[in-house]
Structure formats: C-alpha cells, structure tokens
Amino acid sequence: MALVVVCFLVILVIFANVSKISVSEPNLYTYIPEELVNILEDGCFLGVNDRASREIVEIFLSLLQAFANERHVTIGRVNLENFQWPGGEHLKIDGIDCKSREFTEHSACIGPIPNVVFFAKTSIDRSCLLSPSYTKLRPRAAVISGRDLNLETLVEYVNGKCQTFRTVDGGLLPAGRQKQYIVDNVFNVSNVSNVTMEMLYDRGGVLDLAFTQGFLSDRSSHRTCQKEGCMVNERAREEEGGGGYLEILQCKIINSDDIGPEEFFHEYIKQSRPVIIKNAVVNWPAWHKWSQEYLWEKYGNKTVHVKLTPGGDFEGVERAELWEDYEQFVIPDTVMKKLPYPDLVVVRPAGLNVKFSDFLNLITKAAQQSIRNVSAYLEYSSIREYMPELLSDIEEFAFVKDKLTLRHLNMWLSDGNTVGRLHFDPFDNFLCQLRGKKQLLLFEPFNNSRLYEGHIPQATLHYNHSDQSFRRKTLEDSTSMVMSPIDLFKPDLKRFPNFKSARPLTCTIDEGDALFMPAFWWHEVYSYPNVVEKRNLAVNFWYEPFLLKEFPCPECKMDVNPYYFHLLY
Incomplete structure (x- = not known):
C-alpha cells in the first residue's frame, strides 16, 4: 500500500514538472472565434498565437496571473492561421481583410503570422433596436510585436486599452485602488433608511407628496399627509393615537x-x-x-x-391601446422581441x-x-x-x-x-x-x-390650438x-x-x-x-x-x- 502511494506521488511530481516545461500549458486556454464573440461583449481579449514561441507563452502565463482578478480582461491562445468569425467573416488585422485562411504571398495577409493580437471590447449600440446586430460588427485585431513583447509593456498596454490598473504581479496601482474604493463606497439609501415603497403603499394606500399648497393636493382621492416627505394612513393615525407617519x-x-x-x-x-x-x-x-x-x-x-x-x-407612461392608431400600428417582430413592455407607451x-x-x-x-x-x-x-x-x-x-x-x-x-x-x-x-x-x-x-x-x-x-384640445393621435416608431x-x-x-x-x-x-x-x-x-x-x-x-x-x-x-x-x- 505504501509503495502504491509513493509511486502515485512520483507520478504527480513528474506530471507537474512536465507541465511546467510544456509549451502547451493547460492553464492557457485556446479560444475559438465563437467564444471570442461572447467575451468581447463584456470585455477585451489579449491573445497569443498557437504557434508562438515558448518565451512568449511564458510571458502570457504571467499575464494570466496579473489579470486574474479582472473579469473584463481575458488572456489566452487563439488560432490565427485558421481564424474565421461565425457567419464566415474573415479576420481583419490592422485594417487588412484576411480573405484567405492562410498567411501566404497569395493572400491578403502577406507576411508572417503575428504572435500577439489584441481585441477591444465590442461597442454595443443600445440606442436603436433596429440597428444591425453588434455581433456582426467584428472588431479588428491590433498586432503587438517587437520590443513590446515583454511582461511590463504588455501589462501597461492592457491597462491602457482595457481601462484597468494592474501591476505585473496582479496587484492594483494606487489609481486602481482609488477607483475600486469609489465603486465600493457609493451612497446607498438602503444603508441609512429601511423605508421601502411597499411599506409606504401598505401604510397609506396612495402616495401623496403634496405641499400644503400645490395642485398635487387634489391628485389623491383623500389627503393622506400634510407633512412633506411622509405617508400616513387615517386608520393608522387613529390606532396609533395620532401617529402613523412613515418618514421618507x-x-x-x-x-x-x-x-x-x-x-x-x-x-x-x-x-x-x-x-x-x-x-x-x-x-x-x-x-x-x-x-x-x-x-x-x-x-x-x-x-x-x-x-x-x-x-x-x-411624459408619463400609459397603455398603448388608448391611442387612435393602435390597431393599425405595427411593430416589427425583431423590435417587438426586444421590448420588455410593448403594451405601454411614454x-x-x-x-x-x-x-x-x-x-x-x-x-x-x-x-x-x-x-x-x-x-x-x-x-x-x-x-x-x-x-x-x-x-x-x-x-x-x-x-x-x-x-x-x-x-x-x-x-x-x-x-x-x-x-x-x-x-x-x-x-x-x-x-x-x-x-x-x-x-x-x-x-x-x-x-x-x-x-x-x-x-x-x-x-x-x-x-389643436383653435379649441385647445389634445388627442392621442400618433404612436411612434421610436x-x-x-x-x-x-x-x-x-x-x-x-x-x-x-x-x-x-x-x-x-x-x-x-x-x-x-x-x-x-x-x-x-x-x-x-x-x-x-x-x-x-x-x-x-x-x-x-x-x-x-x-x-x-x-x-x-x-x-x-x-x-x-x-x-x-x-x-
């Protein structure tokens, strides 16, 4: 039994040593174009070509550790020689459309295959639901070569392009610590108040923020409060002896x-x-x-x-069916699928x-x-x-x-x-x-x-200016x-x-x-x-x-x- 354990440990040691010297380091994952599409929706990607030298791969293993805590930065391998986006689009490197899958003198990608490429985060147009799918607007790859291929300059490059603040050992630069502190310490109402909208509606039934003078005093079916920023229910006031206020x-x-x-x-x-x-x-x-x-x-x-x-x-929100052209107005199916509230209009x-x-x-x-x-x-x-x-x-x-x-x-x-x-x-x-x-x-x-x-x-x-009347006349395609x-x-x-x-x-x-x-x-x-x-x-x-x-x-x-x-x- 002891011999079996010793043999097992020897095998583990041998495997570990082989892993360290192997160029095909398992921790440096090879990403395919389909995966890059999803990655670039959320962040940027720095890739090393599958055929890169052992020296460059070792640098990338260090980069992997440096950016391990940055979820918007991905470091990995990529096969540039046979790269093709989903749908058939060819890779563009520095503005050149690589129409051939091979980097030869007969292709648009004349010259050696680059060792290191960078893809920026995909710019998503959230403003127009009719705009072309952002996944079809494939990013170009920037080539990094020459003396820039060392750990320090690559960390600096990624920081500049991906808006990060990492050191070569994975720590945060002072500006990065400041940025993280700001994000972690924003003002939250929940930290200083436990009054929720559910509590306000349950207590008062109707939200009433009126001043003692002001047209909003007539908006409610009953006055719930004469005090700014409060809710009161008449029954609660009686039950609590004149209390019942919930302070916003x-x-x-x-x-x-x-x-x-x-x-x-x-x-x-x-x-x-x-x-x-x-x-x-x-x-x-x-x-x-x-x-x-x-x-x-x-x-x-x-x-x-x-x-x-x-x-x-x-600019309130109401039901679209109240509008005159509701029955005739057609929203394209591609847009309808993206609307969370197609029955409402602003x-x-x-x-x-x-x-x-x-x-x-x-x-x-x-x-x-x-x-x-x-x-x-x-x-x-x-x-x-x-x-x-x-x-x-x-x-x-x-x-x-x-x-x-x-x-x-x-x-x-x-x-x-x-x-x-x-x-x-x-x-x-x-x-x-x-x-x-x-x-x-x-x-x-x-x-x-x-x-x-x-x-x-x-x-x-x-x-209608002549009779000072309003009509719910036209739904819009915006x-x-x-x-x-x-x-x-x-x-x-x-x-x-x-x-x-x-x-x-x-x-x-x-x-x-x-x-x-x-x-x-x-x-x-x-x-x-x-x-x-x-x-x-x-x-x-x-x-x-x-x-x-x-x-x-x-x-x-x-x-x-x-x-x-x-x-x-």
Whole structure:
C-alpha cells in the first residue's frame, strides 16, 4: 500500500514538472472565434498565437496571473492561421481583410503570422433596436510585436486599452485602488433608511407628496399627509393615537459658503450622493434680473419651442391601446422581441413653436386659470443656443467647475403646476431654483431592476390650438431609454414587484437653492409656483458624469468614467 502511494506521488511530481516545461500549458486556454464573440461583449481579449514561441507563452502565463482578478480582461491562445468569425467573416488585422485562411504571398495577409493580437471590447449600440446586430460588427485585431513583447509593456498596454490598473504581479496601482474604493463606497439609501415603497403603499394606500399648497393636493382621492416627505394612513393615525407617519429619507442639506472643491468632490461627486445646497444662487444677477417683465422685453419676439400637456403631467407612461392608431400600428417582430413592455407607451408632450411673449401669456393665463386643461413648459431650452446674453447672469459653482466638464446649460420655465415623471438623466446635474419650488422623489441607480429600466415605445400628443384640445393621435416608431414604466400614484405591483423593495429619497428645493443630483439617479419632479409671480423658473447644469453606465441595461454596473481617470491620481 505504501509503495502504491509513493509511486502515485512520483507520478504527480513528474506530471507537474512536465507541465511546467510544456509549451502547451493547460492553464492557457485556446479560444475559438465563437467564444471570442461572447467575451468581447463584456470585455477585451489579449491573445497569443498557437504557434508562438515558448518565451512568449511564458510571458502570457504571467499575464494570466496579473489579470486574474479582472473579469473584463481575458488572456489566452487563439488560432490565427485558421481564424474565421461565425457567419464566415474573415479576420481583419490592422485594417487588412484576411480573405484567405492562410498567411501566404497569395493572400491578403502577406507576411508572417503575428504572435500577439489584441481585441477591444465590442461597442454595443443600445440606442436603436433596429440597428444591425453588434455581433456582426467584428472588431479588428491590433498586432503587438517587437520590443513590446515583454511582461511590463504588455501589462501597461492592457491597462491602457482595457481601462484597468494592474501591476505585473496582479496587484492594483494606487489609481486602481482609488477607483475600486469609489465603486465600493457609493451612497446607498438602503444603508441609512429601511423605508421601502411597499411599506409606504401598505401604510397609506396612495402616495401623496403634496405641499400644503400645490395642485398635487387634489391628485389623491383623500389627503393622506400634510407633512412633506411622509405617508400616513387615517386608520393608522387613529390606532396609533395620532401617529402613523412613515418618514421618507430627506436629502442632506449644506450651505454654499461651507463647502470647498475637494470636500464636495470626495463627499458627494465620488459617492454619487444627492445634496441640497442652500442659498447657492442668491448672488447671481439672474436672481434679481430675470423677472417676467425683463424676459418679455428681452426675448418677447424670439421664437421658442414649448411643450404642452393637459393637466401638467409630462411624459408619463400609459397603455398603448388608448391611442387612435393602435390597431393599425405595427411593430416589427425583431423590435417587438426586444421590448420588455410593448403594451405601454411614454406619452411625449405636444410641441409648439411660438413667440416667447405668447408663451409667457400662456403660462400667465394657466396660472390665473383663465385657460384650463393646458400646461405649457419651456424645457431643455439651451441658454447657450437661444439666450446667450443671459450667460453672464449665472455662474458655475466654484466647488465643481474645475472638477467636472459642463455639457449642457438649460432653462426651465412653467406656470409651476407640473409633474416630470419617473426617469433618469445620464449627466451629473445641478438643478438651480430661481422661482417657485420643486420636490423630487429619488431612487438610487445601483439596482435598476427595481425600476425596470428598458426601452419603452413612445407616442406624442397632438394639440389643436383653435379649441385647445389634445388627442392621442400618433404612436411612434421610436423608444425612450430613460423612463420607468412605474406610475408612482397607481403602481402595478403585480407586474412590477421589484419596485416594492425600492427605497426612496426626497429632496425639496426652495428658491435660491440648488440640488446636486448625480447621473442616473431616478427621479420624479413635482413643481410648484412662486406664490406672487405664479411661475416656476429653474436653470440646470448638466456635466459629463463622474460615474458612468451603459443604458438601457438594468444589469450594467456603475463605474468611474474613463474621461475622469486623471482625477484618480
């Protein structure tokens, strides 16, 4: 028995030694083109040709260890001599289409077979469901040769191409540790609040976020709460002796004079944490200048594009069957298969080009209720493009302008009785309130299956100016990528059960305040007018997001935007 054990151990030792010296090291897997298709959907690939020298293979074994903990980087072998993508497409190396399977003087791939090739992650177009399948857009292979074929330069190459921060021994560079720390320490509502939407609906039955003054007080069949950010059930109030409130977590509030660039960057931008900045805009010239009269005088004759809805409800989701052309409208089968909610549509407001003075008249009449069933909104209106003279009246905040890159600067003006339905924006947002107030219900973007992120078909309202009526006239062959199908006031929790576990955050922006709302945070916005001026006026700064994700993609995770990698050092 002892002899058998000894012999067995000897065999193991011999096998181990043979494995170490064998060029066909079993740990360096050979990938076929079909496997590469799937790998490149999620990351990048560095491959060594099957016929490469033992020296290069040894380098790749070290690379395999260096990137062992990077799930978006794959290291392995590949047979370049007989490479062909599924479907018959030939490999393209440095822009040359290898039409022949063999690298000979008679083929398009003249010269020796390369030893090392790199494939970048496939770029997926998630915006259009009719676009060609991304799997047919085969990536080119970059050739790495010469003095670059050593461990140090290959690790550096992969780090640069795959957006990683690995050392040759598999550790993380300081910037990599910083990046990992950021991703691991984002602000989660669930860490500070245990109030879920299921608890709110069970307690109150109807979501009511109304101020004591404001049109939302009439949306519910019964008033459940006179207190901001709370839910109460009348029966629970009686049973608990006047209690029964469930407090929704409130946004943190800071003062604009008490925050510096580094503190704001580390505590809010890096953590993806919403925060209200008190008195942020009270020193802007716009705070005093942008009266209704001033805007009328300066831009009254300018043509602007405004949005119109009945009742102030902007971009909600409803059943497609309510629309006039529902029976005639046909969605292609290829698109239908990719739609998670083909029976729903995002209702886009009607559009109207009018003089700015006519728009101001319209919101004044709506505020005075001399016209009914029409709510007008100047939204997403680029100040740079349409009102560049106003740029000198507003200022970027000192604590952010040297950190983030500004992409858009917009004006938002309405009669103040509006709801912007549940959606996200792919920008870091500073929403600055000049007149009126806004209340927002927010949900974090770190588990988007709860908000049912996905493509939703669109439809646009038709407005008849002569009789001020709206029609559900036309379904469209386009989709929204940023709207949630959930109606906060009438949620279908049987169809969308994951929403029960979502934990809300509420933020109220008063006049003079600004809200930092990080990119991809879901939010529904309730606007209220200034009591005297009967309007709601805001400006927002949209910045290149510090944390980024692909969308629509519920399973895709947030990560540091490569655009800001310089801030990791």
